[in-house]
Amino acid sequence: MAPVRVALIADIHHGTDKFTKKGSTALALMEEFRRFVAEANPDAVIDLGDRISDVDRETDLRLEREIAEAFRPIVRPVYHICGNHDRNWLSVAENEEIFGQPLGHRTIDLGGWRIVLWSADTLVRTDGFKLSEGDFIWLAGVVRSADRPLAIMSHVPVSGHAQESNYYFERNPQFSCYPNADRVRALLRAATIPVVWFSGHVHWNTVTMVDGIPHVTVQSLTETFTCHPEPAGTWGLLELDDKVTWEAFGRDPFRFGIDAAATARRWVAPLPSFLDVPEIRSEVEFKR
Ligand SMILES: [Fe+2]
Numbered sequence: 001m002a003p004v005r006v007a008l009i010a011d012i013h014h015g016t017d018k019f020t021k022k023g024s025t026a027l028a029l030m031e032e033f034r035r036f037v038a039e040a041n042p043d044a045v046i047d048l049g050d051r052i053s054d055v056d057r058e059t060d061l062r063l064e065r066e067i068a069e070a071f072r073p074i075v076r077p078v079y080h081i082c083g084n085h086d087r088n089w090l091s092v093a094e095n096e097e098i099f100g101q102p103l104g105h106r107t108i109d110l111g112g113w114r115i116v117l118w119s120a121d122t123l124v125r126t127d128g129f130k131l132s133e134g135d136f137i138w139l140a141g142v143v144r145s146a147d148r149p150l151a152i153m154s155h156v157p158v159s160g161h162a163q164e165s166n167y168y169f170e171r172n173p174q175f176s177c178y179p180n181a182d183r184v185r186a187l188l189r190a191a192t193i194p195v196v197w198f199s200g201h202v203h204w205n206t207v208t209m210v211d212g213i214p215h216v217t218v219q220s221l222t223e224t225f226t227c228h229p230e231p232a233g234t235w236g237l238l239e240l241d242d243k244v245t246w247e248a249f250g251r252d253p254f255r256f257g258i259d260a261a262a263t264a265r266r267w268v269a270p271l272p273s274f275l276d277v278p279e280i281r282s283e284v285e286f287k288r
Helices: 023-040 057-071 092-099 133-144 181-189 260-264 278-287
Strands: 004-009 044-047 078-080 106-110 113-117 150-154 195-199 206-210 213-217 236-240 243-248 254-259
Touching (some): 004 113, 023 057, 044 113, 113 133, 133 150, 195 260, 243 260
Parallel strands (some): 044 078, 113 150, 150 195
Antiparallel strands (some): 243 254
16 A cells, blocks of 8 residues: 655744744745645645634634635645634634634544544633543544554644743643643553654654654744744655654754554553652662
């Protein structure tokens, strides 16, 4: 079976320049992205959300429409996920109308893989995101009934990876992840098929292995904090086959590859606290 090829783009942040986001360059970079897609001819294009830097309802409707126009010439199937900035002033229904597609949870079978668009709630509260029971249960059903490898896409990551040196999240880690993402990670632990997870939101390229599953975050199209003062201009190509390979292009290039079979192998569950493990506790007490 031919590999499945998916182009990913994240955190476009079209709008005015804000903090380290160079939103004013988004439309010009989208033109380059369209050229890349035309040449690479992937099976699908996925936008991981935060298409705009929100201002108010009227402005945001205009900004989202401009991004919809920027995607329109792409002849390959395009799928969108909403990020927090797409939701601050606009509803999911308004985004659905602008992008002409349902934006709830979806699965798309491509080749031997199942692409999972997990559109969990991205509304930000003062204490961070909330993961609703409905969002959790939908994903639990997909994982439990999986009869093929899963490539899961979300705006907000669930790995809980460290945020040291991240411009936005080093001092705001509670906004980088769902607070109860450990429950999602526990759910993934039961998966017996290969699983890979891709997210946006944190504006940097990372990979974090959790229990054999690679959790990849995709740099924002217009972010500058890793290559100041220029925008990263990041998009990338994911190839799903017996090997999973991810390559992000732009000023912040990044590559990752792993055998798909390795992502189906769960790791030995971590030790409890050393003080609750008699063999270790006795050593520690002896040294004291
Ligand atoms: Fe963002």
